[in-house]
Amino acid sequence: MKYNRQGFCDCSDKEKLRIVKEELALETHNGTTKADLIMLLDWTYNRLIKGDLEVE
Structure with a gap:
């Protein structure tokens, strides 16, 4: 896996969206x-x- 699930979960929503x-x-x-x-x-x-994901 390229992404670590726990590491991804620990990111902010903004960082997750960027990824x-x-x-x-x-x-x-x-x-x-x-x-x-x-x-x-x-x-x-x-x-x-x-409905709580704010897309910039």
Whole structure:
């Protein structure tokens, strides 16, 4: 895994959103596993459903 789940959970929402944006902007995802992408997208989806994610 490229991302440590606990390390990701310890980040602020702003930092998590930056990580998601950077990862999704990559043309290739070298070193990023399916589990990494699912974790990032799961966090984003859950925050959007809750309606408490402020996107700048």
